[in-house]
Amino acid sequence: MTHPLEDHGLLRLLTCGSVDDGKSTLIGRLLFDSKVILADTLHALAKTSEKRGLQDVDLSLLTDGLQAEREQGITIDVAYRYFSTGTRKFIIADAPGHEQYTRNMVTAASTANLAIILVDARKGVLTQTRRHSYLAHLLGVPHLLVAVNKMDLVDYSQQRFEAIKQDYLAFAEQLGIRDVNFLPLSALKGDMVVERGDKLGWHQGPTLMEILETAPGAQRRHAAPFRFPVQYVCRPQDSANPQLHDYRGFMGRVESGHLKVGDRITALPSGLSSTVKAIELGGAPLQEAEAEQSITLLLADEIDISRGDMLVKSDEPPLQTKQLEATVCWLAETPLERTRTYLIRHTTRDTKAKLTGIAWRMDVNTLERQEAAQLAMNDIARVSFKLAQPLFIDPYEKNRSTGAFIVIDESTNNTVGAGMVTL
Amino acid sequence: MFFSSLHAQQRLLSHLDWLEAEAIHILREVAGQCGNPALLFSGGKDSICLLRLAEKAFRPGRFPFPLLHIDTGHNYPEVIGFRDRTAAELGERLLVRSVEDSMRRGTVVLKHADESRNKHQSVTLLEAIEEFGFDCCIGGARRDEEKARAKERIMSFRDEFGQWDPKNQRPELWDLYNARSHKGENIRAFPISNWTELDVWQYIEREKLELPSIYFAHQRPVVKRNGAITPITHLTPAKPDEEVINLQVRFRTVGDITCTAPVESDADTIEKIIAETATTTVTERGATRLDDQASEAAMEQRKKEGYF
Ligand SMILES: Nc1nc2c(ncn2[C@@H]2O[C@H](COP(=O)(O)OP(=O)(O)O)[C@@H](O)[C@H]2O)c(=O)[nH]1
Numbered sequence: 001m002t003h004p005l006e007d008h009g010l011l012r013l014l015t016c017g018s019v020d021d022g023k024s025t026l027i028g029r030l031l032f033d034s035k036v037i038l039a040d041t042l043h044a045l046a047k048t049s050e051k052r053g054l055q056d057v058d059l060s061l062l063t064d065g066l067q068a069e070r071e072q073g074i075t076i077d078v079a080y081r082y083f084s085t086g087t088r089k090f091i092i093a094d095a096p097g098h099e100q101y102t103r104n105m106v107t108a109a110s111t112a113n114l115a116i117i118l119v120d121a122r123k124g125v126l127t128q129t130r131r132h133s134y135l136a137h138l139l140g141v142p143h144l145l146v147a148v149n150k151m152d153l154v155d156y157s158q159q160r161f162e163a164i165k166q167d168y169l170a171f172a173e174q175l176g177i178r179d180v181n182f183l184p185l186s187a188l189k190g191d192m193v194v195e196r197g198d199k200l201g202w203h204q205g206p207t208l209m210e211i212l213e214t215a216p217g218a219q220r221r222h223a224a225p226f227r228f229p230v231q232y233v234c235r236p237q238d239s240a241n242p243q244l245h246d247y248r249g250f251m252g253r254v255e256s257g258h259l260k261v262g263d264r265i266t267a268l269p270s271g272l273s274s275t276v277k278a279i280e281l282g283g284a285p286l287q288e289a290e291a292e293q294s295i296t297l298l299l300a301d302e303i304d305i306s307r308g309d310m311l312v313k314s315d316e317p318p319l320q321t322k323q324l325e326a327t328v329c330w331l332a333e334t335p336l337e338r339t340r341t342y343l344i345r346h347t348t349r350d351t352k353a354k355l356t357g358i359a360w361r362m363d364v365n366t367l368e369r370q371e372a373a374q375l376a377m378n379d380i381a382r383v384s385f386k387l388a389q390p391l392f393i394d395p396y397e398k399n400r401s402t403g404a405f406i407v408i409d410e411s412t413n414n415t416v417g418a419g420m421v422t423l
Numbered sequence: 424m425f426f427s428s429l430h431a432q433q434r435l436l437s438h439l440d441w442l443e444a445e446a447i448h449i450l451r452e453v454a455g456q457c458g459n460p461a462l463l464f465s466g467g468k469d470s471i472c473l474l475r476l477a478e479k480a481f482r483p484g485r486f487p488f489p490l491l492h493i494d495t496g497h498n499y500p501e502v503i504g505f506r507d508r509t510a511a512e513l514g515e516r517l518l519v520r521s522v523e524d525s526m527r528r529g530t531v532v533l534k535h536a537d538e539s540r541n542k543h544q545s546v547t548l549l550e551a552i553e554e555f556g557f558d559c560c561i562g563g564a565r566r567d568e569e570k571a572r573a574k575e576r577i578m579s580f581r582d583e584f585g586q587w588d589p590k591n592q593r594p595e596l597w598d599l600y601n602a603r604s605h606k607g608e609n610i611r612a613f614p615i616s617n618w619t620e621l622d623v624w625q626y627i628e629r630e631k632l633e634l635p636s637i638y639f640a641h642q643r644p645v646v647k648r649n650g651a652i653t654p655i656t657h658l659t660p661a662k663p664d665e666e667v668i669n670l671q672v673r674f675r676t677v678g679d680i681t682c683t684a685p686v687e688s689d690a691d692t693i694e695k696i697i698a699e700t701a702t703t704t705v706t707e708r709g710a711t712r713l714d715d716q717a718s719e720a721a722m723e724q725r726k727k728e729g730y731f
Contacts (some may be wrong), residue, residue, distance in 0.1 A: 009435040010442070077589070080566050080574040082619050086701070089438040091617055103594060110596040217435060231451040236484040244483050251480070253448045253598070282479035292436055294447035294480070307455045331594045345599055350454060406599045413603040415593040 005396040008088040009217055014108050014141060015094055017118030018128040019351040022149045026118065026187035027081060027092055030209070033194040078108045088213055102364060102378040105132065106329045106418055109139035110404070114215050116145050116208075121154045121184070125167045131364045133168075137177050137418070138327065138380070140400050143215055144172075144180040147208065152186040156199040175367075183208060183329075221291035224399045225316035226257030226265075229347035230309045234296065249280065249296040250305055255347065255401035260288035267305050268392045273314050274301040274350035279375070308349040310392045310402075318392040318402055324353070324385040325422050327396075328375070332409065332416035336375040336383075342416070344385065346405040351389035353407070358383050382422070439626055443476065446614035448598060449577060450480040453559055453612045454487040456602040460559035460612070463548075464490040464517070466498075466506035466635055467677045469563030472615060472623055474513065475630050488561070489516040495540035495549050496523045497679040505635040520551040539682040549585040552609055559602060559610040567619045578602045578609040587611075620675070621700045628693040640673045640691040651684045664681060 017023040081092040093108035095101065109115065115136040119129055119341045136144055146168055154160045161184045172180055183192060184203055191197030194209045206214070234249035259276060268327075277285040278298040291296045297311065305311070312318060324344070332334050336355060344353040359382040361372035375381055396403030407417030436444065453460050464470045464475065477486050490510055494503075510517035520542045520691045525531040526548045533543070552560065566572045576592050579598045593601050602610045615623070627634065646665040652672060653659060658680050661667050672685035673696070690696040 010438040059454050077574045077592075080617070081573065082567045082617070084438075084619065084621065089619075089622070107594045107596050111598075227464050231448070232481075232487075234481065234484040241483075247483060249484075251451055253444060292441060292444055294444040294451070345600075345601065348452075400597065403596045403680045404599065406596060406601065408601060408603065413601070413605065415595070415601045418594070 008064060008213065010089045010091065010291070011114065011212060011215055011217060012091045012093065012112050013212065014105075014112035014115040015092060015118065016105060016108075016115060016128060016132040016135065016136070017149075018120075021118040021120045022187040023094070023118050026116070026149065026185075026193070027094060028089075029187050029190060029193050030092070031083050033190070033209075034085055049070045050284050056199070078104050085209070085213060090212060102131075102135065102380065102393075103329060103418075105135050106139060106380075108160070108418065109136050109141050110400075110418065112136075112141045113217055114138075114143040114145060114212070115141045116147050119146060119148050119164060119168075121148050121150045121157075121160055121164065124164050127365050129168070130367060133172065133177060134175055134362075134364060134367060135380075137175055140304075140396060142179060144177060145208075145211060146180060146182045148182065148184045149187050151184045151191065151200065152189050152405075156184070158184075158202045159262070161203075164204045172186060181205070181211070183211070208280050221256045221400070224256035224291075224394070225318070226259050226263075226311075226313045226317065227255045227347075227394070227399065228252050228259070228265075228297065228311040229255060229349065229402075230305055230307055230311065231348050233306055247298075248302070249298055251294075251296050252311075252348070254289050254291050256291050257316075258288060258290040259313070265297075265299070265311045266314045266317065267303055268310045268312060268317070268320065268334070269390055270304065270309070272301075272303040274299040274303055276300075306378075310347065310349070318394050319423065320390050320392055322387040322390050324387060324391065324419070326383060326385070326405070326419040327422055328335075328381060328383050328417050328419040329405070330375040330377055330379045331419050332414060333377050334409070334416070335377075336407075336417060338374075338381075341410075342385075343408040343410050344387065344391070344405050344419070346391045346393065347402060349391060350408075351387045351391060353387050355387045356384045356386045387408055393421045393423075395423050397422075435693060437491060439572060439622065439629060442615070442618055442622055443479065443626070445617065446473075446476045446597075447480040449600065449612060449614040450561065452600045453561055453602060453610075454576075456480070456600070457559040457604075457610065459555070459557050460488040460561060461491040461518070461551075461555065461557045462486070462488050462561040463563070464492055464504040464506065464510070464595075465677070466492070466509070466633055467563070468638060469565065469615060470622055471509070471632055471634060472618075472626055472630075473561065473563050474509065475626075475632055478513070486513075486515050489518050491518045491520070491555075491557075491560070493544045493551065494519050494521040494523075495679045497522055497540050497635050498612055499635070499677060499680060501637050502635045502677050505633075508663045509633075518551070518555070520547050520554075522547045525550060533576060539679050541679045548681065552585070556680055557609065558604050559612055561614065563615055564611075564613050565618050565620075565623075566616050575613065576618050577613055577614065579613065580604070581609040581611060583607040585609065621697070624693065624697045624700050628697060634665065635677065637674045637685075638676060638696070640671050640688045640695075643667050643672050644668070645670050645672065645685070648707055652687065653684060654680070656680050 015023050042179045072164055077095045083090050095105040095108035117349050148161055148164050165182045185192040191200050192207050229252055230250050231252040234251055236244045236247055260275050263276045277300045279289050280296040340356045342353050344351050358372050360369035361379055361381040363370055394402040403421040405419045406415050522531055522543050531543045531546050576595045581587055604610050644667050645652045646661050646667055655661050655667055670687055671689055673688045674685045690699045
């Protein structure tokens with residue numbers, strides 16, 4: 001190693017909270033305290049703050065983005081922020097709290113390994129807290145962290161913290177949320193963010209930064225069956241090198257599981273099997289590959305495989321189906337309707353699809369199921385689709401890659417829906 | 424332990440391995456979804472990383488796209504030489520379209536002769552897109568470069584006029600990218616969206632990538648103008664009352680000579696640059712792009728007009 005930085009990989013996190021819970025302040029502090037808020041950014045901020053008549057530099061201004069939003073004074077899209085502690089890199093997906101922005105939160109949650117759910121210590125668990133928790137859970141974010149913020153405004157009261165915790169646990173159990181942790185903090189003063197501070201001595205657990213530094217990345221993907229959607233086939237026939245004449249490399253990313261040379265695989269939809277002859281990454285041979293690696297696979301037998309096919313281990317096939325049961329979040333202004341044909345993209349595979357039924361729609365505020373004839377933007381519902389081509393699926397609960405799909409409107413090419421397979 | 428599953432067996436991909444795998448995946452999605460893509464190559468460090476990633480994504484095959492350089496004509500000669508050598512070594516096709524041709528056609532009109540040509544690249548790029556019928560341009564932009572980019576998609580949609588509408592971007596979920604477009608529309612794909620400047624330097628070190636010499640500390644005649652270091656070149660002469668000094672500097676980005684400023688630095692190796700970057704207190708664009716300083720919203724405005 002020529003540089004001194006250790007490497008604990010990368011963690012993607014999501015921050016959610018209602019307006020004014022202190023989300024921007026917390027993110028600002030994380031960035032600030034990890035020394036990534038750089039001097040000239042602060043310089044530009046000092047100017048903006050003056051214009052708005054604020055006295056101190058407002059940490060939350062660091063996380064606003066686009067001009068229009070700055071004018072409106074609210075955050076209306078998912079913004080991505082980066083910081084590094086030197087040992088780990090973090091990507092924060094920052095989604096706004098308003099209820100009409102369910103789709104943004106769903107988008108931000110889709111890639112997160114950990115969600116920080118902010119609660120204002122004075123207000124306790126609110127409707128929005130439930131909604132955010134439901135959505136994070138629905139999107140399969142493996143770890144939820146409830147951060148009880150503004151502890152300085154409730155005299156750092158342990159009693160208050162415990163009451164909120166009990167309140168939360170009661171409804172979390174109803175939703176089936178298991179992996180949840182609680183942390184008291186003050187984003188503004190910094191207690192328990194990076195420094196412990198001296199006011200929350202009664203709390204035993206690690207600070208927010210310690211939690212983030214040690215939170216696991218993507219275990220489930222490793223434990224799940226091997227899934228390799230083929231993105232691209234490499235056939236360098238025109239090469240001057242005769243050794244490459246018969247080269248056929250199947251390129252893609254291991255979406256879940258792991259694989260080693262010599263493993264028996266099956267290609268879908270053909271059902272033909274072969275053995276892994278070689279695994280390559282950037283031209284170098286590997287003995288094995290695991291989830292999240294982008295690799296090239298070479299097989300012992302010549303079988304016909306193209307983009308959109310999936311390679312799996314022969315003894316752990318996914319379900320092959322032309323009928324999809326799923327929870328969808330509708331993302332577009334034009335409603336989801338039975339009369340139209342859509343395009344569904346699942347891994348690297350596209351198929352035409354028609355809505356065949358809506359079992360229920362979830363009221364994300366009351367968490368009650370309702371009847372619905374069509375879906376509008378931000379609706380979440382249990383639906384069924386009929387597919388023109390088969391897809392190779394796993395339940396989303398078990399696999400966040402082969403259980404996920406997007407719905408595309410072919411007339412505009414817009415991404416109009418996000419789906420999670422329930423089988 | 425705080426997290427019950429903390430010690431599960433999975434070997435952790437290092438952050439660079441993860442970023443590399445993600446970028447390769449994105450490049451292959453472009454190749455799989457787009458009929459006629461191009462990779463924007465400037466000779467700058469970000470696009471040099473892109474080339475290595477493209478090698479990792481597609482070798483032993485050829486790249487499924489040509490390299491395209493939009494040449495402002497205001498380049499440091501080191502960078503142009505480097506650009507041509509690199510393309511030749513890779514054995515890939517390099518297309519160059521120049522802002523000066525657009526000026527001759529009358530599609531770019533400068534306010535004054537030595538105005539920065541950075542923003543005019545948009546026009547030439549759109550002309551090249553039309554000429555070759557590209558449906559996707561792969562670029563090396565990163566979300567950490569500037570606030571307006573923090574919400575940029577990895578596959579970013581541009582309408583027929585090359586315009587980026589922040590209100591009309593496709594939601595991007597999981598790693599399911601939507602690079603579909605109708606004829607005349609265009610996708611900009613950013614495989615290293617999630618990289619920071621530090622990641623880029625670490626990757627350059629790990630992969631032992633060659634860079635144009637101006638990225639390393641060297642002596643250069645400069646003047647200090649409005650607090651920024653302005654290099655003295657044939658395009659940017661010193662004003663009569665200015666004192667020209669020789670400073671030890673390096674560039675953090677390369678671009679139009681008239682608007683790219685170096686920083687003072689003794690870092691003459693990648694290792695030293697990494698050390699400096701890890702502890703630096705000034706963002707990349709803030710320090711070195713003279714044209715961004717005017718307004719916080721400058722970048723957003725340029726993007727709406729079709730800038731990368
Ligand atoms: N006293 C106190 N105020 C806080 C704390 N965190 C945030 N605030 C304040 O609460 C207000 C809203 O914070 P902001 O971060 O903008 O909230 P957001 O809407 O969730 O992003 C601001 O005035 C912050 O200064 C905290 O821990 N303690």
